[in-house]
Amino acid sequence: MIVFLVGGESRLMDDLITKMEKEGHKTYLLTGKRDRRGKYRRVFERYDFPYDSESVQEIFSNVNPDLVLFLGAYDTNYDWSDARKESVRYTADLTNILSAYAFKQDGRFIYLSSEAVYGRSYSSDIHETEPASAKSFQAMALLQGENICRSYRDTRGMDTRILRFDHMYGIPRKGKTDRNPCFWMTLEMLKTNQIAANSRTAFSMIYQDDAVAFAYRAMMEESPKYPLYHITSGEAITQMDLAELIRQNADGVEIRDDTVGEGFRLVLDGSRYQEEFDGKIFVPYEKGVKAVVTYMQKHSSSFLQRDDAGAGWGNRVWSLLCRIFRMLVPYIENLICFIPFFMINNRVVGSQYFSKLDAYLLYVLLFAIVYGQQQAIFSALLATVGYCFRQMYHQSGLEVLMDYSTYIWMAQLFILGMVVGYMRDQILQIKKDDEEEIGYLRGQLGDMTEINDSNVRMKQLFELQLVNQKDSLGKIYEITSSLERYGAYEVLFYAAQTISKLMNTEDVAIYTVANRVYARLFSFTSPTARKMGNSIRYPEMEAMYEDLKEHRVYINKTMDERYPLMAQAIYAEDEMQIILMLWGLPWDRMNLAESNRLTVISYLIQNAVVRANRYLEALHEHRYLEHSKILEKDAFTQLVAAFFEAKRNGLTECSLVRIVCSSEDYKKAGEILEQKLRQTDYIGILDGGLHVLLSNTDEENAKGVILRFGEEGLKSILVNREVAA
Template structure:
């Protein structure tokens, strides 16, 4: 089996090469670099060409790979993708490789992606189906690469797989290999003895050994069900926890600088497909590996710290303290040393017929003017003047030297040439530095423009969605809620859940019925996620939620707590809180004032529909109940059962039907008023407000336990039995 790995040398690529070689594959490498600096011993053949080369077809034909692994997000040739040229090169390279693979019928193409395609915040673990939300330029490039590979595979029937590696980290061997968050925090501890960390940066990760093993396993399997897989531990971690692990194992005293400010940024991948389809898990936890990384960096600190950052002897520390002064004196020392050489050379050439006309001092001054500028040129001119006069004093008296105007002309020539050349050099240096500074400034501005453009595009899309979107228009909301006005409250509840789901943009919606000041009971939960708080909830214990409900405000889970819904709002009848609607698993960018207002509007319209339904039912009470009891007649109870069956069919809630055997036939029971009232009192006292009881189509009395299962129904049966009422479970009427 042959594998072609497309990517520059890095820790990840090296481990991929070693893994495939260990498993008996013949490894080929397309390095993307015309001038390679290394070659791995396990690479059978290395192709040192750019990815967009016209020779890509010949390279693939030569390698005849059964598998191509495009390292993408972890390719060392892709730094940041900030420049237009780099972005264009990346995408054109991917297209070039894909087209060549398709033409030569390569069996499988694997694209390595990363967590950078998800840069927004998510309250719940990110599944493979979740659309990408890149913000940075590199994230956008990687996401575009994903889409290109997937679409190419769908349109050409080529077997393509995208593997997302979640915050992959590794054991760095030197400072150049420090590039991810775990190693960076270790470097802070090693260098500064202070670790800046934020508790609001929440993420998951995967160790490189686990990642490489999963890449090999998925790539080598003959069949797969999906095109996208996530490789992650799914273990929640944040910077503070990582910093605490580093602090505990560090050889030196380390403090943690808490930078927990701003909004929470949470990115945890689920990795569900990989576990369910391939049974692949991870072996390493971040705490174990971070300890190993910190211990290694402590033992090999000189490989990670620059010379000025290292702690040495008192002599070394003293040298570093005066290092700037010493380096500032070096040009002057160099000037003096060269002058001594020039002075001796001048003494040897002064009497030579061949070199008499060569002005060694002038060459010396010009040399320093070119390399160091005007300041060193003046020093060189002063030294040259002193040396020339000292040389003249060998043959002439001091007076003769002082009155010789030729010497002054020579000195003027020396200073003028030296200062002129030095000034030109300094001017060119200033111009060059200014240009470099301007380029850096403009590059920074260009990056800001990219960021501003991304932000503006996001705002534009949100506003466009608010204004144009059909789902959010008030007219549509009105049309949706009009259907609630003619339904009984049970039907209104599950219809309300569907309205909320469509308008807010999430499948996870729950509606609770408030029983008293402390507790509420679940009526409808559209998913397991929405039902995670249980069937009965003591909402008064959740202070933030309770305060918002008391103030009639929308609760927003800004801390992204797992135990709380993303948003919640209370529906009131007058001053009494009657229902609580909860929204789960909403994208972080949608936790906005617009969504809060939208939730209020929908809640208000739903409340109006329920109130009208309740008013109508109160008005026709005499036609729905048996005499002066709470027992529903056959027609009314049949509607309630039908609604409950529909709710159960949609998997919004459970329900159980009990047959009151001891009551006998309802028609016979009605003839005995005392017995009818006794059963009415017992049933009314022992069921909840959300439950119903009435006459079935067969003429017997039934109790409908809303949001209950068989085990919970057994408790109710025993409770009835203790009061002389015999009941049993009934599948249907």
């Protein structure tokens, strides 16, 4: 296969060239600049042209590559210090490259993007289907590049593929900066012997060798299922964990805990890639971080400035000497240049044609224009010494000093040199002030842009609320009041659906409080919502419990995976009865407005729940067999129907077990069963005899319960399929 790589010099480019050559592909390279000074691995042919050159189309036509790989987010030809200006050049270059390659119908175009297109925190791993949230100009340029590739795919049928790398890190080039957390934290360690880390900032990284291997499989696939893949290890790591790994491989390093503010989490989801290609990580964090730290320590002089704390006393002294030498360079240059001007002046003094030429005046003007007023004065002093020395060829020193023409000549020389030098210094100062002002205004413009973006998002949110009125109290009451049409046994099942609809999240769980220690899972709307298990010891969840017992909404601001993102408790007569838990909320919705909305919803749901409980208490005598916990046939039939209907709707899990015994032994069997069942399980009578309803128990776990019943001498049979039929 003919592979055409497009990008600047970097470790990534070297690894890609090595990979392509190793796999037997003929590799071409477009460097993006005209000079040939860049250091690249050897390729079949190298083209030194800028991306916007008209020759790019001719190059593609001649080479006719089967695959073009554009480094995109990792192209070192772009300087993002002025991101607003560079983003325009970036998109224009990409458009020119794509349009030049569009002639080849069966070609593949690979675009490398990064996690930077997501500019906010996400509570869960980010899937490819999640809309991007780019904020900076660089991130918006990368996202615009993705959109351009999609446009060419949709309109022209080009096989364009986008690969997003998740915080890719690796061994940097000597003296070159890299854009990943591992590099910057290691550089900080080298500079200050300290590492500042925030334990609430989490992300995932992938080592460059693994990233290249993953990307190669996605590139070479003939017919991939998707045009976009996340290249990630999928393993989250906090700044504090990364700092600890760096410290393990460096001596005498101190970690400074900068854990402040709200948490930030950015981890890409690589499940789509894993399902199709089944990639394996060969370089774990421990090995990869060690390699980076070892290399940067070995070549620390290329990454450090002389005055950095980690540079050592020798480097600091050398830095001081270098600064002194740089200060003396203009004076040394002045002295050296004085010699030829002195010789020229001696030659032209007696010349018929050049006697009027003042070489010293030219000499002073030259240094006034180049170096400014300070060097103009120094050069004027040297010129004065040279003039006096030349005059003393024919006069005594006293005569030279008494000659008024000497002072007139000196005055005009100093005045002219100082004026020209002053003008030069003023012009440079004006330019410097203008550059500082432009930099300040650019910063202000960036801040205004971010503020405007925030205002636009808020405006759109308020417009959406006005249009659909989903957040209005009337709409909330209308939806929650729909719970009244359900039976007393069904209210809590469909309350989960109601909360899911109103809070706009797919992950809601409802736990019923069994006692002062345990809460049992009653219903859920997704597998994520039941990840905490069927039973929880809620007082041990201190961060959440403190808010719930004070009747406050719990918000997981630290993004702790042990807790839900939001939770609220429902009370009845000052006793906690129900705990509502929510996941799947974006970070920007974990705020006071959403907290207030959940509070209103929980109060409205509380009314329906309390009403149902009071109804069941009023019918207590009619629902149970006398002096037992066995539900009568009608009540138990309604309960079983409610549970299995909720099971069919994916709101809970349950199993029904028939106890083989005569009607005379119901109460005796019931007493035995009460000792073996949880508070959330039920005993009742149906056609066919005594039954036990096991909540939150699938068929596999129900078999274990049947074995325990058998140990007590009770024969039982699982009858889920009979109920379903």
